[in-house]
Amino acid sequence: SAKRAGKDRWRPFAADASEGARTSLELRTDLPYVVERDQLTVEYQPVVLLDDDSIVAFEALVRWDHPVHGRIMPDRFIPIAEESRLIDEIGRWVLTSAACTVADSVGRSVDVSVNISPRQLERWGFIDDVRKALATSGLDPRRLVIEVTESASIDQVDQVVAVLTAVRSLGVRVALDDLGAGFASLRHLGTLPIDIVKLDRSFMRRPMQERDLLPGLIELIRALELIPVVEGVETRAQHDLAMRLGVRLAQGFRYGAPAPFAEAWSMVDTPRRPLDEVVSR
Numbered sequence: 001s002a003k004r005a006g007k008d009r010w011r012p013f014a015a016d017a018s019e020g021a022r023t024s025l026e027l028r029t030d031l032p033y034v035v036e037r038d039q040l041t042v043e044y045q046p047v048v049l050l051d052d053d054s055i056v057a058f059e060a061l062v063r064w065d066h067p068v069h070g071r072i073m074p075d076r077f078i079p080i081a082e083e084s085r086l087i088d089e090i091g092r093w094v095l096t097s098a099a100c101t102v103a104d105s106v107g108r109s110v111d112v113s114v115n116i117s118p119r120q121l122e123r124w125g126f127i128d129d130v131r132k133a134l135a136t137s138g139l140d141p142r143r144l145v146i147e148v149t150e151s152a153s154i155d156q157v158d159q160v161v162a163v164l165t166a167v168r169s170l171g172v173r174v175a176l177d178d179l180g181a182g183f184a185s186l187r188h189l190g191t192l193p194i195d196i197v198k199l200d201r202s203f204m205r206r207p208m209q210e211r212d213l214l215p216g217l218i219e220l221i222r223a224l225e226l227i228p229v230v231e232g233v234e235t236r237a238q239h240d241l242a243m244r245l246g247v248r249l250a251q252g253f254r255y256g257a258p259a260p261f262a263e264a265w266s267m268v269d270t271p272r273r274p275l276d277e278v279v280s281r
């Protein structure tokens with residue numbers, strides 16, 4: 001607090017540092033209880049078809065509403081969850097929650113994309129987690145996309161390939177997330193059984209000479225018969241760049257920020273088309 005900071009003002013940096021460390025420790029201590037205490041929530045961000053600006057999918061993004069520290073973003077707690085099997089419990093909760101939420105709006109089809117840590121794919125049980133989420137929600141498997149994030153490195157590639165193959169055989173599609181964030185993921189393009197490639201938002205921010213890599217990269221993605229999606233489109237200029245590149249699917253604050261489902265759904269005022277009507281497998 002301000003009062004406390006005033007009292008400790010002869011050691012401001014030390015006081016700040018210890019406060020930050022205390023918060024981190026508290027998050028770490030409280031994380032195992034997030035599911036049973038019902039502190040997780042999911043926000044939804046539109047994925048837009050550039051042909052007509054219609055929303056074809058929503059990406060589910062988890063948040064932790066901590067009673068003392070407020071809203072904690074996933075970049076702060078997912079890496080901690082990945083250190084243990086906690087990521088499986090949190091992942092199952094997000095998957096089921098997102099599938100149920102989107103299945104409820106069936107009839108007006110929209111796809112949902114859920115982020116999955118490579119750690120989760122190291123368990124055979126993940127296949128059953130997906131089956132159960134589909135059964136519980138009644139969601140059509142073809143409405144579900146799982147995004148494999150590069151938040152953790154993919155160590156057991158053979159295992160990950162086998163699990164992804166099994167999940168795809170259910171009709172679920174797989175996206176490789178954040179391509180270009182680290183060069184390691186480029187190697188996964190040819191080895192992982194995937195349908196979609198999401199180009200990391202850093203591409204949209206890079207200087208022109210680095211952006212010049214984009215046309216070749218997109219050509220490579222298409223040659224592999226994969227579907228490119230650009231992320232992080234914030235400005236008109238970035239939108240125009242995506243159009244010039246011939247990419248048909250985009251995501252970014254320009255089209256809509258992550259929001260509670262009801263709000264995300266209300267952003268949609270044009271007829272919605274499911275992803276697979278636009279891009280077939």
Ligand code: C2E
Binds near residue numbers: 062178
């Ligand atoms: P991601 O999967 O690449 O998700 C996109 C992130 O970029 C989101 O951050 C989103 O809010 C942000 N974003 C979207 N459009 C824009 C834009 O135009 N500009 C900028 N600057 N940012 C934009 P968020 O929600 O903080 O999530 C961060 C990351 O946390 C995600 O990156 C994903 O890797 C991970 N994550 C989120 N939810 C889950 C989950 O349920 N499970 C797992 N394993 N990871 C998750």
Ligand code: MG
Binds near residue numbers: 115147177
């Ligand atoms: Mg993602």
Ligand code: MG
Binds near residue numbers: 231
């Ligand atoms: Mg991404």
Ligand code: MG
Binds near residue numbers: 149177178
């Ligand atoms: Mg990311």
